[in-house]
Amino acid sequence: MRTRLTARLLAFVLLTIMQSASAQEVQKKLDKQLDVGKQKIAPLPEIIDFLSKQADLPIELDLDAFRRNQREVPNEIRLPRFLTSVDGALRETLTMAGCVYEIRGNKIAMIPNIMNGKGLRFPDFSEGNKKRIQDTQARFDEIKLDIEREITAPLLDVIEFLGDRTDVSFVFDRRALREANGSRIVEDVTVKLSKSNGQTLSCILKSLLKQLDARIEVAPGYLRIVPASGSS
Numbered sequence: 183m184r185t186r187l188t189a190r191l192l193a194f195v196l197l198t199i200m201q202s203a204s205a206q207e208v209q210k211k212l213d214k215q216l217d218v219g220k221q222k223i224a225p226l227p228e229i230i231d232f233l234s235k236q237a238d239l240p241i242e243l244d245l246d247a248f249r250r251n252q253r254e255v256p257n258e259i260r261l262p263r264f265l266t267s268v269d270g271a272l273r274e275t276l277t278m279a280g281c282v283y284e285i286r287g288n289k290i291a292m293i294p295n296i297m298n299g300k301g302l303r304f305p306d307f308s309e310g311n312k313k314r315i316q317d318t319q320a321r322f323d324e325i326k327l328d329i330e331r332e333i334t335a336p337l338l339d340v341i342e343f344l345g346d347r348t349d350v351s352f353v354f355d356r357r358a359l360r361e362a363n364g365s366r367i368v369e370d371v372t373v374k375l376s377k378s379n380g381q382t383l384s385c386i387l388k389s390l391l392k393q394l395d396a397r398i399e400v401a402p403g404y405l406r407i408v409p410a411s412g413s414s
Contacts, residue, residue, distance in 0.1 A: 208288060208289070211237045212268050213311060214236070215267060216237075216270075221260065223260050223261075224259065225259070226256045226259045226275075227243065229261050233268060236268060239289065243255060247291075250297075253280075256279040259275055264352075264403075266351070266402055267403065269402070270401060274353055276292060276295075278356060280357065281293060282304050283304065284305065314402035318405070326380050327348060327381070327383065327386070328379050332375065332376055333374070334372060334373070335372065335373070335375075336372055337373050338354075338369035338370065341354075348383055352406075356369075358409050359396065362395070362411075363409075373390055375390055376389065392410075395410045396409060
């Protein structure tokens with residue numbers, strides 16, 4: 183009897199160690215730096231296949247989870263042009279698709295962000311990505327620039343202008359912004375960028391996005407534009 187219990191305990195310990203090792207290996211691949219040099223608009227399976235190859239990591243759609251929760255697999259998805267980790271790109275892609283991911287052994291499974299009536303969240307950021315967020319925040323707070331003249335233009339154009347001037351990547355949380363603003367496409371709304379001297383990027387964006395009830399959320403290596411209230 184004791185021998186049998188010892189064997190079961192040993193098997194459990196070995197399984198736990200193997201699962202932990204697999205999770206660490208997956209996390210290492212998720213932390214890999216990824217430069218999405220050109221925006222990609224394609225069906226979700228194509229985007230997932232691209233990210234899977236970039237990370238050398240199996241990423242699969244849990245179709246059964248979608249069926250059980252009466253959710254359709256999203257069709258066309260936009261992967262923005264930005265510099266981040268594979269994890270960051272995956273989170274942005276799935277956020278727009280209304281999905282999250284979970285680590286299962288040595289692979290990633292994509293599932294709906296609501297299952298059995300319960301909202302699901304992404305796994306916590308790794309220590310590597312937490313450090314990236316801290317570095318991004320520090321850079322965000324330090325960058326200063328001059329706006330030589332007042333600019334009145336659609337938000338997307340203004341953000342692209344600021345991105346070019348500061349070499350900072352911006353990503354719109356289009357899904358959350360659309361839900362917060364009804365049918366209004368926030369990126370197309372005309373905003374005013376005031377003339378200024380030596381102001382921090384943080385202050386400039388705060389003033390700019392206040393016009394649209396939006397704010398900045400710092401992510402690993404880039405800045406997200408999200409609704410001012412609530413979480414994205």
